[in-house]
Amino acid sequence: MTPTKRQFNSKPKTVEAKVLKRKDVTDELLLIWVKRPEGLSFKAGQYCTIGIGGIERAYSIASAPYEEDLELFVELVPLPEGNLTPLIWELNEGDVVTIRPRAKGIFTFKSDKPNQLMVATVTGVVPFVSIVRQYLHDDDSGHHFYILEGASYFDELTYDTELHELAKQHPDVITFIPTVSRPSEERNLGWLGQTGRVNSIVNQYVEEFSLSDDDTVIYACGHPDMIEDVKDQFLPKGFQVEEERFWKQDD
Numbered sequence: 149m150t151p152t153k154r155q156f157n158s159k160p161k162t163v164e165a166k167v168l169k170r171k172d173v174t175d176e177l178l179l180i181w182v183k184r185p186e187g188l189s190f191k192a193g194q195y196c197t198i199g200i201g202g203i204e205r206a207y208s209i210a211s212a213p214y215e216e217d218l219e220l221f222v223e224l225v226p227l228p229e230g231n232l233t234p235l236i237w238e239l240n241e242g243d244v245v246t247i248r249p250r251a252k253g254i255f256t257f258k259s260d261k262p263n264q265l266m267v268a269t270v271t272g273v274v275p276f277v278s279i280v281r282q283y284l285h286d287d288d289s290g291h292h293f294y295i296l297e298g299a300s301y302f303d304e305l306t307y308d309t310e311l312h313e314l315a316k317q318h319p320d321v322i323t324f325i326p327t328v329s330r331p332s333e334e335r336n337l338g339w340l341g342q343t344g345r346v347n348s349i350v351n352q353y354v355e356e357f358s359l360s361d362d363d364t365v366i367y368a369c370g371h372p373d374m375i376e377d378v379k380d381q382f383l384p385k386g387f388q389v390e391e392e393r394f395w396k397q398d399d
Contacts, residue, residue, distance in 0.1 A: 162199060162246040167239050168217055173306050176224040177270070179210075180236065182245060184218050190251030192282040193275040196220075197248040200235040208274040208369075208392070209251065210307075212281035218247075221271050221306060223394075255369065255392040257283070263357075263364035264293045267350055267378055270304050272370025272394050273297045277307050280314060280322060294323045294357060298346025298374070301335045302328050325353065347377040354382075361386035370394050 163185045171179040182198070190196065195208045196218060211219035225233045239245070257264075257279050266276040273295070280293055299305050311324040327342035327349055342349060354364075361382075368378040369392040379389050 161248065162204075163249050164244050165198075165218070165247045167241055167243045167245065169241055170239060174301075174303055177304060177306065178222055178224075178237070179306070180220050180222060180239065181211075182218050182220070182247070184216060185247055185249055188218075188247070188249055188251065189213065191253075191256045192278040193256035194251040194253040196251050199246040200232060200239075203232045203235065204246070204248070205232045206252075208253070208255075208271075208278070210274045210277045212278050212285060214282060214285050221274050223271050253392075255367070255390060258365045258388075258390065259291065261363055261365045261388070262291050263359050264291055265350075265354070265359060265364055265366045266293060266295045267346055267366065267368045267370075267374070268295070268297045269346060269370030269374050269394075270297075270299050270306075272368075272374075272392070273305075273307055273311075275369055275392060276367070277310070280311075284314065284318065284321070292321060292323070294325075294353065294359070296325050296327070296346050296350060296353060298327045298329060298344075298370075300328065300330050301333070302326070302339050302341075303335070323357070325349075345374070347374045347381075350378060351381060361388070364388075365390065367391075 165182045165185055168181040192212055195206045197204050197206045207220045209218055210221050222236055227234055255275055276295055305326050308326050315322040315324045327344055327346050328336050328339055329345045331343040365388045366382055367390045368375040372393045375391045382389055
């Protein structure tokens with residue numbers, strides 16, 4: 149039988165990628181780096197689909213497109229609700245996962261407005277990390293990124309050291325404000341920063357930074373309830389709100 153053009157041009161459904169490194173952040177959060185498959189390209193803010201044993205889930209990519217490998221930030225969802233993340237927790241350097249060879253997603257940098265207000269909960273900060281890394285690497289200009297990240301506990305913030313340092317190095321480009329929602333709990337002992345759920349402080353900083361619907365795009369990424377609250381607050385005021393939902397389940 150003569151192969152068809154489609155058969156000649158067909159791509160594999162998945163390819164294998166080696167785990168290069170893992171870093172446990174808390175009992176329920178980890179960072180993992182996997183070898184970027186040859187030919188896999190993506191835009192900052194997009195996601196890839198990884199799998200183990202035929203179980204696949206989508207994860208936003210923390211690394212920027214210019215970086216060599218894929219960096220992922222994963223939250224554990226235990227059985228019976230979670231199917232893939234317990235398997236991810238068993239991974240070590242040298243193990244193999246599958247990746248679909250095409251990244252997807254439209255939660256990417258919208259450059260038409262100078263002010264970029266990014267609101268996240270925990271792992272929802274991932275696409276924003278990718279976007280600002282790429283922006284700085286490209287030596288771009290004309291935009292300011294206001295990143296508000298919320299977590300229950302400060303040890304969940306994960307990228308706070310990097311974002312604080314970038315904000316210090318590029319004060320005209322990045323402003324980073326982390327907040328914890330349970331400041332009185334012992335796990336947050338010593339926390340001196342902003343407190344409250346991240347969606348409850350957005351309006352405060354919109355006013356403080358004199359942001360308007362004419363010059364600002366709002367991105368909300370993470371817990372669906374946070375996203376809905378941000379939309380309820382700012383869509384009626386005419387703001388453009390982009391969203392990416394991270395459900396606390398992987399089934």
